[in-house]
Amino acid sequence: MSVHTEYHHRWLRQPASTYWWLKKPVYFAFILREGSCMFVGWFVVYLLLLVRAVLEGEGAYRQFLLWSATPGVLVVNVVTFGFVVYHAVTFFQAAPQALVVHVGRRRVPARLVLAGHYVAWLATSIVIGWLLLGGTA
Amino acid sequence: MADRIRLQVARYRPEQESEITFDEYEVPCHKEWVVLDGLNHIKDRIDGTLAYRWSCRMGICGSCGMTVNGEPKLTCATFLSEYAPGPVRVEPLGNFPVIRDLIVDIGDFMRKLVRVKPWIVREAEKPLADGEYLQTPDELDEYKQFSMCINCMLCYSACPIYRLDPKFIGPAAIALAQRYNLDNRDEGASARMDVLSEHEGIWGCTFVGECTTVCPKNVDPAGAIQRYKLTAAVESMKAFFMPRGAER
Numbered sequence: 310m311s312v313h314t315e316y317h318h319r320w321l322r323q324p325a326s327t328y329w330w331l332k333k334p335v336y337f338a339f340i341l342r343e344g345s346c347m348f349v350g351w352f353v354v355y356l357l358l359l360v361r362a363v364l365e366g367e368g369a370y371r372q373f374l375l376w377s378a379t380p381g382v383l384v385v386n387v388v389t390f391g392f393v394v395y396h397a398v399t400f401f402q403a404a405p406q407a408l409v410v411h412v413g414r415r416r417v418p419a420r421l422v423l424a425g426h427y428v429a430w431l432a433t434s435i436v437i438g439w440l441l442l443g444g445t446a
Numbered sequence: 447m448a449d450r451i452r453l454q455v456a457r458y459r460p461e462q463e464s465e466i467t468f469d470e471y472e473v474p475c476h477k478e479w480v481v482l483d484g485l486n487h488i489k490d491r492i493d494g495t496l497a498y499r500w501s502c503r504m505g506i507c508g509s510c511g512m513t514v515n516g517e518p519k520l521t522c523a524t525f526l527s528e529y530a531p532g533p534v535r536v537e538p539l540g541n542f543p544v545i546r547d548l549i550v551d552i553g554d555f556m557r558k559l560v561r562v563k564p565w566i567v568r569e570a571e572k573p574l575a576d577g578e579y580l581q582t583p584d585e586l587d588e589y590k591q592f593s594m595c596i597n598c599m600l601c602y603s604a605c606p607i608y609r610l611d612p613k614f615i616g617p618a619a620i621a622l623a624q625r626y627n628l629d630n631r632d633e634g635a636s637a638r639m640d641v642l643s644e645h646e647g648i649w650g651c652t653f654v655g656e657c658t659t660v661c662p663k664n665v666d667p668a669g670a671i672q673r674y675k676l677t678a679a680v681e682s683m684k685a686f687f688m689p690r691g692a693e694r
Contacts, residue, residue, distance in 0.1 A: 407672035
C-alpha cells in the first residue's frame, strides 16, 4: 500500500490531447497502422470471396472479375494494396528485433535478418509473377 | 554561443494550483552545462522552491528524467548548448501523475516491476560449498543489453500505448523480465510468462518503437518485447500441439 502525502488527491493527472498522435511522425505512423488494419481485414475477405468464386465455377469467377473491375472496388483495392505493403514493411522492420539468430556462437547482424526478409519477399513475388505470366502466355 | 539561456520550467504546487504553470528563469549557458545544471542553478541561486529529482549526475541513477522541449530526456545528459539560443521548456515526464513541479509518481511502474520478478529465480539453490554460478562472456552477452536499464521511465513517457491503456505493463518492466529470462542462471521464465502473456503484457505493444528511440542506455525495450512475443507464440503453439509435453 502506497503512503501518500496530504496532497495526494491533488496529484495532477494530465489528460492526453485528442491530437497527440499528430505531434510526432512516429505516432502518426502508429495510428495509421492501427487504423488501416480494417483494410488488411478487407484484403482477407476479398481473397476468400475470390476463392469462393473459383470454387463455384467459371461463371461465378467471371462475375467476380466484373465486380472487381467496378470503380468502387478498384479504388478500395488500390488503397488496400498500399496499406498491406505498409504493414508488410513495418512488420519487416520489427523482424530483426524479434528474431535473434545465431550461427555457431556468432549473432547474425540485424541488417542481414532484414535483408533476408526482403529477399524472401522478392523471390516469392518473382515466383508468383512467373506463374501468373506463364498462365496467360 | 550565447552565455545565458532562458528555461521555461513547469510548476505545479498542489496547495495553490490546479494546473501546470510555467516560470521563466535565465541561467548561464556554459558549454559543459546540462539541463540539470540549469535547474540546480535555479534551485541554489534563484528559486529554492523548485522541486525535482536528481542524484548521480552521470546517467546511472535514472532519477532526473524530464520532458525537455517535448522530448523525454535524462536532464543530466542533455546539454543546454544544444538548445541555444533557447528558450528551453522543462516539464515533468508525460503519462505519470505529477506530484509537484517536475516530480512524478512512478508507483504504478514499481508495482508492475515486482510482478515480473526481476531477480534470479532458482528452483533450488546449490550449496554454498559448490561455489559460484559460472557464466561465459557469450552467456553474459545474451542479457547484458537489457541489464543496462536504469528505470528512468523515459520509455513509459514516450509510449503511446501506456498513455492510452495505463494497465499496459510497459517497456522497462518487459525488458527487465527479459534480462532475467535470458540469464542462464535463472529458472523463472515460466513464472514470468503468466504475467508477460496477459493482454496487458507484451500483446498490448503494437511496436511504435519510441521506447527504444528515447532510451538513454540503448536497452532496446521494443526489441525485448518483440523477441518475447516470438517466445510466447512458440510456447503457445507447443502447449496447443503438445499439451502434455509442454506442461510446466
